Amino acid sequence: AQKVTQAQTEISVVEKEDVTLDCVYETRDTTYYLFWYKQPPSGELVFLIRRNSFDEQNEISGRYSWNFQKSTSSFNFTITASQVVDSAVYFCALIETSGSRLTFGEGTQLTVNP
């Protein structure tokens, strides 16, 4: 069975600090995709990134970067020089290519204080 664990329920940082959100996953499939979504206070879910299980190359997009390590079943998300607008709940998710169910972690509430 697939499972996603986000052990950090809440994180609070001061603006301009770097912050890493942890995501650990479980799956029996060898082919799967991992995702990060952002849910700002307004409530919508915003797609951030997709990573497939065959691509362990880290990715950087502006202040966002993602570290995928199959050896530790982790897909961590780092925000560099955090800003108040980064305050949101962030969800990590997994889908196995053999199925259709996107399994979400419980989310990490990030608060960036000015």
Add this chain to the structure above:
Amino acid sequence: DAGITQSPRHKVTETGTPVTLRCHQTENHRYMYWYRQDPGHGLRLIHYSYGVKDTDKGEVSDGYSVSRSKTEDFLLTLESATSSQTSVYFCAISEGGARLYEQYFGPGTRLTVT
């Protein structure tokens, strides 16, 4: 913008009444999904559709039914609403093909069952 709308956006209903939530998309995507979001559970899949009149159950389908008579509309029905179905409901679409496993979400419907 994935062109997804949900209606109504907010609804308060009484226990035992039927409720139908509508998800509408403008991009002709084949795959559509209904999720519910609850504190401590992240998002969980209720039902999904892989084409007109083709639907299947998700993780938490008890008490819910769906219908898809047109590509653009995916309806979620609570036959007899219960307080445990108070939640935020999200519709999602997937484009299929090379982006099959990327899901984009609508704005959500907040349902309160009293």
